[in-house]
Amino acid sequence: MNRWLIENATMITMDPAKPVLEGWLSVDGSKIAAMGAGSAPEEEKRQAGGTVNGDGLLFMPGLINTHGHAAMSLLRGLADDLKLQEWLENHMWPMEAKFTGDDVYWGTSLAAAEMILSGTTTFVDMYDHMDRVAEVVEQSGMRASLTRGVIGLCPPDVQTAKLNEAISFARDWHGKADGRIQTMMSPHAPYTCPPDYIERIVAAAHELGLPLHTHMSETAAEVAQNLKDYGVRPVEHLDRLGLFSRPSLVAHAVHLNDEEIAILAERGVAVSHNPVSNLKLASGVARVPELLRAGVAVSLGTDSAASNNNLDLFEEIRLAALLHKGVSGDPTAVPAAEALRMGTVYGAKSIGLDGVTGMLKPGMRADLIALDIRKPHFVPATDYMSHLVYSASGADVAHVWVDGKQLLKNRELLTLDAEKIRFEAQRAFGRLKG
Amino acid sequence: MNRWLIENATMITMDPAKPVLEGWLSVDGSKIAAMGAGSAPEEEKRQAGGTVNGDGLLFMPGLINTHGHAAMSLLRGLADDLKLQEWLENHMWPMEAKFTGDDVYWGTSLAAAEMILSGTTTFVDMYDHMDRVAEVVEQSGMRASLTRGVIGLCPPDVQTAKLNEAISFARDWHGKADGRIQTMMSPHAPYTCPPDYIERIVAAAHELGLPLHTHMSETAAEVAQNLKDYGVRPVEHLDRLGLFSRPSLVAHAVHLNDEEIAILAERGVAVSHNPVSNLKLASGVARVPELLRAGVAVSLGTDSAASNNNLDLFEEIRLAALLHKGVSGDPTAVPAAEALRMGTVYGAKSIGLDGVTGMLKPGMRADLIALDIRKPHFVPATDYMSHLVYSASGADVAHVWVDGKQLLKNRELLTLDAEKIRFEAQRAFGRLKG
Secondary structure, three states, rough: OEHHHHEEEEHHHHOOOEEEEEEEEEOOOEEEEEEOOOOHOOOOOOOOOOOEEEOOEEEEOOOEEOOOOOOHHHOOOOOOOOOOHHHHHHHHHHHHHOOOHHHHHHHHHHHHHHHHHEEEEEEEEEEHHHHHHHHHHHHHOOOOEEEEEEEOOOHHHHHHHHHHHHHHHHHOOOOOOOOOOOOEEEEOOOOOOOHHHHHHHHHHHHHOOOOOEEEEOOOOOHHHHHHHHHOOOOHHHHHOOHHHHHOEEEEOHHHHOHHHHHHHHHOEEEEEEOOEEEEEEEEEOOHHHHHHHHHOOEEEEEOOOOOOOOOOOHHHHHHHHHHHHHHOOOOOOOOOOHHHHOOHHHHHHHOOOOOOOOOOOOOOOEEEEEEEEOOOOHHOOOOOHHHHHHHOOOOHHEEEEEEEEEEEEEEEEOOOHHHHHHHHHHHHHHHHHH | EEEEEEEEEEOOOOOOOOEEEEEEEEEOOOEEEEEHHHHHHOOHHHOOOOEEEOOOOEEEEEEOOOOHHHHHHHHHHHHHOHHHHHHHHHHHHHHHOOOHHHHHHHHHHHHHHHHHHHHEEEEEEEEEHHHHHHHHHHHHHEEEEEEEOOOOOHHHHHHHHHHHHHHHHHHHHHHOOOOOOOOEEEEEEEEOOOOOHHHHHHHHHHHHOOOOEEOOOOOOHHHHHHHHHHOHHHHHHHHHHHHHHHEEEEEOOOOOOHHHHHHHHHHHOHHHHEEHHHOOOOOOOOHHHHHOOOOOOOEEOOOOOHHHOOOOEEEEEEHHHHHHHHHHHOOOOOOHHHHHHOOHHHHHOOOOOOOOOOOOOOOOOOOOEEEEEEOHHHHOOOOOHHHHHHHOHHHHHEEEEEEEEEEEEEEEEEOOOHHHHHHHHHHHHHHHHH
């Protein structure tokens, strides 16, 4: 059915012109064709090859996870409650060093299954063996912004090889999977890439016309080290290296001073806020209310399942709304609607997809999810925007569509084989561990 | 079936002698009869009137929610993101003033449905019209510690009437519902009860041989006011009034100094930590690592759905594990096992039910839950204690038993009529709002 219709729908559109709509929505191919209040016009009904009855469901745009390392789902629960260096050096890195392309494929498949089951339709992924990640995006039907994250703490020939690999991946896969894949260039972090290497990566991004993604100012120690090594804090350092001369997205940005917030706002740098990961690794609490006030597009990321340990973006949305109230002492900080924007429209904006996804609006891609609201925690029907932020979880998601194609139907994955993924992911972990 | 058996079970027992057990568990009437590793002995199989196959399930003790106002679920999503006084005075209190016994009944039924569906088997409730709350406990099959919270900002005759009502309720219902109901006495808070009224409530608790429950030091403003009004901070104030001379449970305890923590530890006062509510109302972050280090029994509460806005205790468990790491800068603060103890054994201890519930152990009540672990976010099977804390949610709970009786089966409520509750709760809200 190329054109189809949703009727009797309650929709949280995220469109400021009409945030809540009780009515109908039609999809034509990969796009939202039309929407309206009340009953669908006869013309819409005639054209529809199929109809979804929206009764008992709440529709909203698919969620956008703007920072993660999907394949690391294979390491979920391997090590927790440890000092960062011990966690990295004794647990994460030794395992990751053994990752093959197949491990990345099954780890990313596991993550994709979990993301679809919890309402995420678009994700950003920075990892290695990215062609295998792209394969999962193609198969799963999800939308993604992918990037080979490069660490430059290695001899020049290895640096060059990694950079070339990142460039090839970014060039070959940009626009693939019917346009659902886009790519970025990524120095892993200012503390893992020498300045001249970052400049080469930035130059490549200019040449390819692609955005940049990096980790930045995740810990206080990292900021102190940057000051010691380069005489400036990370924001100024990256700004000098030209990173912000391309559209860019920085993950974490926990430790920022006022001047750095002003620079990020001025350069139009987007920030991926990862509240669960930042708490779990004891990195601290990002200055989200100040960033939002300065006009920075702050979106949400889960980071990997090794430091979270799930990929339910509803949890990040809720924590973004809760945490900054408690820490600032201001109960009006990050209100529900703003937290939802962080998980949708600001996410789209962060990766150049504003006007494409993150909103229910005619002409935009039909990336939408439907939550089952016949559950006690959605009662009474006071304010569904509040319920989505403060009461819902990914487990409430019943249906998911991307580009108008259904990926989840009554919590059944239509494009991925959940049973096989579970089996292969467990087997891959056993091999890595063994 | 009076005696029945669970086989092929992975169990997180919370018993320090044997935290994880792969094996079998038998229930006889309301109690856990026996447990063991591997296959059940033939004798157990012969005696069993029925068998549950634990394959694909993870068993653990039912969760214990040690602070809440269940009936306020009727006000979920009514008002959020507001200054505390505005929220209370313009939204909560005007609605609550209209609550009838029927409203309390349906609001509490809604809460009970949500709690069972998210794995809570025991809850503490402080509210009004408590006989109607007790009715829900009887019908639902849950275990509860109930108390009529009294506010003393009223003429002496009204104070006396309220106290008598609280005493009658506490005396009449203690030990009812086959022993699943116990009662407490509750001055609402030091700032809503004059000192002499608190003393009268404490005297009544002594006479009845019951524990005490109250709100304490939730906000910085409340502590400042206590100092102004009585010359001491709330802990010393309540200690002087004798509140801690009975077993007592204080909710929130966000703003404590070192001396107050020492007093609470010395008097054996239990603390109900409500992290979501404390963040949402911008009250602050309780000093949980310090309280635990001092030996205080710190359990977890959701508070009401009006300031949360759900009753999923897994979320409080996860936030307890995450929040204190991020705020203290110590990634080893409140490790997974400790967060789980807060939601189970420490909860039981807080309300005098240690040895009764909160642990899977022969001789203890058969209050247990089973989570469906055939979901991507439980893969790989690295460490189920970690997965329960950092990855699970209440929606993973498939089965719930209290006193050996099944309340939830494959997410279907067996003792409550979910459809009717949804309808009546919505209708009650409409009438209150109208």
